[in-house]
Amino acid sequence: MPLVFAAAANHAPGITGRRYRAPEAEREPFFAAYAELKRKLDAARLDALVVIAADHFTNFFMNNMPAFCIGLADRYRGPVESSSLLKIEPTEVPGDQRLARAIAAGMMQEVDLSYSEELVFDHGVMVPLHLLTPDMILPVVPIFINCLTGPRAPAARCYELGRALRRATAGLPERIGVLGSGGLSHWPAVPASGRVNAAWDEEFLDAFLKNDRERLVAYRDDEIDAAGGPGGQEIRTWIAVAGAMEGRTSEKLIYLPIPAYAVGGCIAVGNLEKRAA
Amino acid sequence: MSLYQVQKFIFEATGDRRLGDLFDRDPESFLTGYALTAREKTALAHLDIGTLYLMGVHPHLLLSLAVKGKIHWPDYIAALQRADEAAGREV
Numbered sequence: 001m002p003l004v005f006a007a008a009a010n011h012a013p014g015i016t017g018r019r020y021r022a023p024e025a026e027r028e029p030f031f032a033a034y035a036e037l038k039r040k041l042d043a044a045r046l047d048a049l050v051v052i053a054a055d056h057f058t059n060f061f062m063n064n065m066p067a068f069c070i071g072l073a074d075r076y077r078g079p080v081e082s083s084s085l086l087k088i089e090p091t092e093v094p095g096d097q098r099l100a101r102a103i104a105a106g107m108m109q110e111v112d113l114s115y116s117e118e119l120v121f122d123h124g125v126m127v128p129l130h131l132l133t134p135d136m137i138l139p140v141v142p143i144f145i146n147c148l149t150g151p152r153a154p155a156a157r158c159y160e161l162g163r164a165l166r167r168a169t170a171g172l173p174e175r176i177g178v179l180g181s182g183g184l185s186h187w188p189a190v191p192a193s194g195r196v197n198a199a200w201d202e203e204f205l206d207a208f209l210k211n212d213r214e215r216l217v218a219y220r221d222d223e224i225d226a227a228g229g230p231g232g233q234e235i236r237t238w239i240a241v242a243g244a245m246e247g248r249t250s251e252k253l254i255y256l257p258i259p260a261y262a263v264g265g266c267i268a269v270g271n272l273e274k275r276a277a
Numbered sequence: 278m279s280l281y282q283v284q285k286f287i288f289e290a291t292g293d294r295r296l297g298d299l300f301d302r303d304p305e306s307f308l309t310g311y312a313l314t315a316r317e318k319t320a321l322a323h324l325d326i327g328t329l330y331l332m333g334v335h336p337h338l339l340l341s342l343a344v345k346g347k348i349h350w351p352d353y354i355a356a357l358q359r360a361d362e363a364a365g366r367e368v
Contacts, residue, residue: 188336189336
């Protein structure tokens with residue numbers, strides 16, 4: 001059946017690791033928005049959640065860097081970061097090998113994917129799962145997009161990745177959702193850490209909410225680096241979700257710069273029944 | 278200058294606990310497994326974050342190395358800031 005849930009959100013490690021360093025005026029609305037997203041996800045009664053995320057040299061290196069990689073395992077471990085840093089205890093996340101193989105086979109009709117049965121999860125997957133599926137019983141199918149180092153898949157290919165996901169899942173009986181995890185502007189692990197380019201974020205978010213393909217696929221790496229920082233390259237995960245929604249719009253649950261988390265807190269959920277104008 | 282080898286070393290030493298333990302026990306001999314210049318070996322053996330930063334090591338790898346070396350965040354950022362200042366770079 002068609003995707004029954006689509007959303008995108010940040011995954012900055014500070015969200016869980018430094019949760020209480022943000023002032024209450026920023027922290028409360030942000031976590032309220034994440035709670036609202038959880039309610040919507042629960043209401044969708046998913047059989048599985050496809051998480052489109054960015055890797056952070058946890059699984060991949062430049063010796064063999066996939067543009068796109070889908071996980072085919074029945075279980076995953078995470079997070080790789082220490083619990084003292086991330087405030088998330090090591091756990092096992094269920095996968096669904098049979099479903100993941102079906103999705104991968106369908107997507108490969110249109111896009112080239114690598115696959116792996118050995119993926120482990122870092123904060124890019126574990127932060128949103130910790131907040132959205134804390135009991136870790138919902139099977140996850142991870143898809144990683146290389147957002148780290150160039151050459152990366154251009155924005156248009158990421159949009160096509162999402163389209164391929166939508167088509168691949170449309171004929172399956174399971175109730176499947178998709179979550180993009182990453183972005184928006186941020187400068188991780190450098191002196192500019194904590195900086196947020198709210199104007200650039202809002203511009204991107206406007207294009208995402210309207211599912212304006214023309215604007216979304218126009219983003220270029222050098223422009224992203226300059227305005228959105230190296231972490232801004234993770235907008236690819238959102239662009240893929242927009243592709244998966246095939247022109248449907250989204251609703252903003254929150255956008256709020258939170259320097260303590262080194263990111264603009266941003267969460268959006270898809271209106272899967274509404275097509276863009 | 279072999280940035281790829283520097284980064285490969287960090288990826289393996291921080292991502293694989295067994296390799297990381299080997300490095301902790303005998304950094305000099307562990308580093309011989311990589312095609313590194315003397316300057317690069319010294320920077321890695323001494324966890325010289327600022328020098329590695331100026332070499333162009335990806336910040337995610339650099340932070341992983343700092344975490345492995347128990348270099349705390351304020352000291353890590355201070356090392357990068359000093360390196361930027363020394364290089365005359367604006368942040």
